Amino acid sequence: MKPLSFCQLMTCLLLTLSLFCGFAVEANQSEVHAVSFSVTDRRDVITTDIDSELLLRVYRSGLGWDVQVVRKPYDKLASSNLLYHSPEWHGPYPSQVYAWHVADKYFPNERELETRGYPYEFRIILENPVVEKTGADVTFVSGTIRIIWHRK
Numbered sequence: 001m002k003p004l005s006f007c008q009l010m011t012c013l014l015l016t017l018s019l020f021c022g023f024a025v026e027a028n029q030s031e032v033h034a035v036s037f038s039v040t041d042r043r044d045v046i047t048t049d050i051d052s053e054l055l056l057r058v059y060r061s062g063l064g065w066d067v068q069v070v071r072k073p074y075d076k077l078a079s080s081n082l083l084y085h086s087p088e089w090h091g092p093y094p095s096q097v098y099a100w101h102v103a104d105k106y107f108p109n110e111r112e113l114e115t116r117g118y119p120y121e122f123r124i125i126l127e128n129p130v131v132e133k134t135g136a137d138v139t140f141v142s143g144t145i146r147i148i149w150h151r152k
Helices: 006-021 097-105
Strands: 028-040 044-049 055-059 062-073 096-098 111-116 120-131 137-152
Touching: 028 044, 028 055, 055 097, 055 137, 062 097, 062 120, 062 137, 096 097, 097 137
Parallel strands: none
Antiparallel strands: 028 137, 044 055, 055 062, 062 096, 111 120, 120 137
16 A cells, blocks of 8 residues: 555545534535534524525434434425435434434444435534433433535
């Protein structure tokens, strides 16, 4: 294997720092964006603009958190989650971050998803999750959710 050049090494370092610190950097002509929050955050909804058409919407459910990418303006009855590969999806999905998923190891703590119909890639990273209780009573005790995205 050929060693990395200084420029390649610095690029890797900057990308790594941007992912861990939430800073935006130019990477392949695409900015990297990040949002982080505790799994025990008391807000019901966390939102941020992705661009002029799309909204990142993370809302608390009784089981944990649901991560959505929706078209603006958001309409509770009409908006569909563009992180689902199909509008007909039913059942657990990697954009859901639920305590029972952690307890049962249902999904990995790092998930990569594409946005249906738009050129964005998302990573949902669950860092150091701790859950307590079992079965239907399982809840988050601590941990961080980091959502990172960039335009393809």
